[in-house]
Amino acid sequence: MVDKIIKQYKESQGISNLSVRDLNNPNIRLDLLQWLLDRSVCNKQYATFLYMLNNDITLSTTAEVGKSQVDSISLPYNTTIISPYKFENIDNPERLIEGKMIIGAELPYIYNIKDDKQIITEFPRNRINTIITHNPYAPINIQNWEKMHNKGSLNIGVGVFGYVSDKDKLEKMKLLEDLRDKIIGSDYRFEFDTFNDIYCAAIMSESKVKKLSR
Numbered sequence: 001m002v003d004k005i006i007k008q009y010k011e012s013q014g015i016s017n018l019s020v021r022d023l024n025n026p027n028i029r030l031d032l033l034q035w036l037l038d039r040s041v042c043n044k045q046y047a048t049f050l051y052m053l054n055n056d057i058t059l060s061t062t063a064e065v066g067k068s069q070v071d072s073i074s075l076p077y078n079t080t081i082i083s084p085y086k087f088e089n090i091d092n093p094e095r096l097i098e099g100k101m102i103i104g105a106e107l108p109y110i111y112n113i114k115d116d117k118q119i120i121t122e123f124p125r126n127r128i129n130t131i132i133t134h135n136p137y138a139p140i141n142i143q144n145w146e147k148m149h150n151k152g153s154l155n156i157g158v159g160v161f162g163y164v165s166d167k168d169k170l171e172k173m174k175l176l177e178d179l180r181d182k183i184i185g186s187d188y189r190f191e192f193d194t195f196n197d198i199y200c201a202a203i204m205s206e207s208k209v210k211k212l213s214r
Contacts, residue, residue, distance in 0.1 A: 001068050001085050004137045009035050014167035038163070039071065042198055046134060046161040047073045049200040053191055055157060062130040062157075065101050066141050073134065080128055082110065097124070101131070103144035107153055125154075130205070132157035139175060146182040149205050159202035164194060176203055 002020055009032055010018050022028050050057055057064070058077035068085040069075070081087065084100045099112030101123070108123040108131075131154055136142050148154040158179055160172035180190055180203055192201040 001070070004068075005036075005070060006032075007137065008135065011168040011171070012162060012166040036070065042161050042163070043071065043073050045195055045198045046159060046200050049161070049191075049193060049195075050157070050159070050202065050204075053189065053202070053204065055202075055204055057132060057157075060095060061128055062132060063097070063128045065131050065133045066136070067133065071135070080124075082131075084112070103147060106151075108148070128154070130155040130157065132159075134159040134161065134202075135172065136175065139178075142175075142179060146179060146184075149188065150182075150184045155205035157202060157204045159200065161198065161200040164197050164199050169199065173201060176201055179203055 006018060006020060006023075010016070013035070018028070023032070047057065056062070057074065057079055060078045060080050063080040063082050064072060064074040065082045067073075067081075067083060069087045069090075072081065072083075072087075074081055075090070078092075078095065080095050080097065081090075082097045082099065082101050084098070087093075087096055090096060097110060099110040099119070099121070101108045102111050107125055110121045110123060112119045112121070131145070131148065133142065136158070142158055145156050145158060149156045158176065160176055162169060162172065176190070180188075183203070187206045189204045189206060190201075191204070192199070194200075
């Protein structure tokens with residue numbers, strides 16, 4: 001997980017040469033810590049942005065996918081969490097589904113490795129109708145998400161955010177634009193806004209996926 005956080009730090013700051021070993025440098029550790037603190041402010045602003053768009057991410061029928069405890073926006077809520085990363089001291093551990101979500105031909109499935117054994121389980125479609133994520137670590141993290149929207153299988157929500165001065169802002173926006181180009185129809189929203197020095201953007205389904213009870 002640390003390598004993914006460092007990757008995002010490097011990209012946002014325009015740093016080319018930095019590795020985990022460089023964290024032995026106290027100045028670099030301090031800069032990274034400050035960056036993480038700044039990102040936590042962005043996280044809260046992005047959650048507010050989604051709320052302003054009338055997207056309720058607090059329900060257990062919504063699943064935040066592929067994020068870690070460091071950059072999750074769902075921890076204060078009842079949102080289901082699907083993640084291959086370790087979460088500690090989480091309220092209501094039952095809302096955590098351990099594993100990586102992979103989208104195949106139809107519905108997603110959950111892939112996990114325990115005790116060196118591959119475990120594949122069905123996606124809990126009976127209790128989740130919306131999947132969301134933000135600031136994907138790589139394009140593969142949202143691969144085939146448009147299929148879920150286009151087929152009406154699941155609502156999707158993908159967002160990016162950060163500081164307006166971030167070096168990777170345009171790259172992140174292009175990630176959203178590429179996703180938008182794969183979506184069929186007009187039953188989605190592509191929203192962008194800035195709040196002082198923070199920008200937020202998101203693609204959210206407005207499809208007719210059956211609503212589920214909490």
